Amino acid sequence: MAGHTTNQMDSATLWGGKTSPFQVSYGKMMMWFFLVSDALSFGGLLVAYGFTRHTTLDAWPIGEETFNSLPFLGHGYPLVYVALMTFILIVSSVTMVLAVEAGHRMDKKGVVKWMIATIIGGFFFVGSQAWEWYHFIHGSEFGKIELADGSQAIVSGHFGEIKNFTVLEAGKHHKKGEVIKEDLMHEFQHAALAGKLKDGTITLHDGTIAKINKEADEHMHLIIKKDGSKYKVGDKIEDEKAAKMYYESLYSGESNKVIYGANLDQNEYGPQQYAQFFFFITGFHGFHVFSGVMINIIIAIGVVMGTYHKRGHYEMVEKTGLYWHFVDLVWVFVFTFFYLV
Amino acid sequence: MERDDIYEYSLDGHHNEEAGKKIRKKIWQVTALLTAITILEVIVGIFLGRSSTSGMLWQSVKWGYIILTLIKAGYIVMVFMHLGDEKKSLRYIILVPYFIFMAYLIFVMINEANAVHGAWETYHF
Numbered sequence: 001m002a003g004h005t006t007n008q009m010d011s012a013t014l015w016g017g018k019t020s021p022f023q024v025s026y027g028k029m030m031m032w033f034f035l036v037s038d039a040l041s042f043g044g045l046l047v048a049y050g051f052t053r054h055t056t057l058d059a060w061p062i063g064e065e066t067f068n069s070l071p072f073l074g075h076g077y078p079l080v081y082v083a084l085m086t087f088i089l090i091v092s093s094v095t096m097v098l099a100v101e102a103g104h105r106m107d108k109k110g111v112v113k114w115m116i117a118t119i120i121g122g123f124f125f126v127g128s129q130a131w132e133w134y135h136f137i138h139g140s141e142f143g144k145i146e147l148a149d150g151s152q153a154i155v156s157g158h159f160g161e162i163k164n165f166t167v168l169e170a171g172k173h174h175k176k177g178e179v180i181k182e183d184l185m186h187e188f189q190h191a192a193l194a195g196k197l198k199d200g201t202i203t204l205h206d207g208t209i210a211k212i213n214k215e216a217d218e219h220m221h222l223i224i225k226k227d228g229s230k231y232k233v234g235d236k237i238e239d240e241k242a243a244k245m246y247y248e249s250l251y252s253g254e255s256n257k258v259i260y261g262a263n264l265d266q267n268e269y270g271p272q273q274y275a276q277f278f279f280f281i282t283g284f285h286g287f288h289v290f291s292g293v294m295i296n297i298i299i300a301i302g303v304v305m306g307t308y309h310k311r312g313h314y315e316m317v318e319k320t321g322l323y324w325h326f327v328d329l330v331w332v333f334v335f336t337f338f339y340l341v
Numbered sequence: 342m343e344r345d346d347i348y349e350y351s352l353d354g355h356h357n358e359e360a361g362k363k364i365r366k367k368i369w370q371v372t373a374l375l376t377a378i379t380i381l382e383v384i385v386g387i388f389l390g391r392s393s394t395s396g397m398l399w400q401s402v403k404w405g406y407i408i409l410t411l412i413k414a415g416y417i418v419m420v421f422m423h424l425g426d427e428k429k430s431l432r433y434i435i436l437v438p439y440f441i442f443m444a445y446l447i448f449v450m451i452n453e454a455n456a457v458h459g460a461w462e463t464y465h466f
Contacts, residue, residue: 022431054454
């Protein structure tokens with residue numbers, strides 16, 4: 001029968017287009033295809049991060065040293081805050097899957113309830129990330145210091161509070177003997193960057209020279225992050241010696257001995273690319289979370305208005321749910337590769 | 342006009358109250374597991390993190406993290422995203438190309454990064 005064809009085919013052989021080979025609706029399949037491509041974007045970003053981290057010769061920042069703060073409580077709580085963020089996102093993923101489940105039972109009230117919970121969780125996460133960014137950009141009170149031998153060190157410990165500045169030499173705005181009590185930390189860091197701290201005195205913008213009255217720092221440790229002629233990466237210097245070396249550099253009167261916080265040029269945590277990747281990857285993810293919250297709100301309005309109930313199924317909730325879980329999924333990887341490993 | 346020539350897959354997801362109970366139970370179990378893994382990761386991070394360990398111990402902690410992450414990801418994809426309930430062909434058409442591509446990308450990344458690192462160490466640009 002070679003070469004012979006027939007126009008007659010039985011219906012078992014003939015695919016009439018009535019059923020889909022994957023047995024899912026068009027919309028859901030397209031959502032999956034979109035998620036695969038989005039997962040490739042994030043995969044690419046994390047691989048690029050891994051490449052940079054692998055190639056660099058300087059010490060890469062360590063998660064539990066860099067992220068150790070909690071709102072209102074200060075430093076000394078390694079990883080707790082990001083863990084909390086992760087937990088919030090996992091919980092909001094759970095409430096989303098419960099909304100989908102309620103939709104499968106055509107339980108409109110249940111869908112509304114769980115979707116609102118998801119939206120609240122999403123806002124909490126975005127807010128947490130804003131705090132995290134603020135803290136990352138703002139940096140620690142000590143900053144990263146360049147020591148006398150050219151090595152660079154981060155500092156852990158408790159920064160003694162600056163009480164006030166007593167004016168020694170009058171400037172434009174301040175008289176001799178005056179006690180300045182406002183904007184102390186800001187002025188102090190600004191002067192440190194400009195090299196205007198010298199032997200316990202500070203030179204302010206207007207030329208005023210004042211004595212710094214500051215409480216002693218406690219439990220100070222220097223952790224070397226960049227090789228110098230004397231100290232190597234990984235060395236730790238403790239307590240009094242650490243304080244002496246830190247203030248020797250800070251009060252040297254030279255500019256650019258210290259870095260506070262992070263921007264795209266430099267950061268106190270590690271190599272320049274570290275902050276760039278931090279901003280880009282967590283920012284890209286945060287943008288996804290934000291869009292997810294917006295999409296959830298739109299769909300929740302549709303649920304409240306009864307659009308999907310009339311349609312006979314809540315597949316729209318399921319599809320937005322897929323996107324929302326995907327956002328959670330990405331965070332699981334960001335959490336591991338940015339904060340833990 | 343109602344069309345009877347297209348199968349409406351969107352209705353396939355429907356289930357009754359009884360089946361819902363079972364599904365919800367599974368959801369809460371997975372939640373507990375994911376939370377437990379996250380807490381474990383943080384505790385390990387505090388006591389056995391990169392700042393306090395090195396060598397073989399840190400290597401095993403690191404790979405432990407990666408395995409735990411993959412377990413978490415698996416549960417999210419298979420249970421929360423219901424990929425485990427979809428048809429096998431859909432499951433594979435999503436997962437297989439992704440894993441092949443990522444495995445290749447990671448292989449390239451590690452190889453190239455090692456080469457660049459070696460070059461920088463040798464020539465001190």
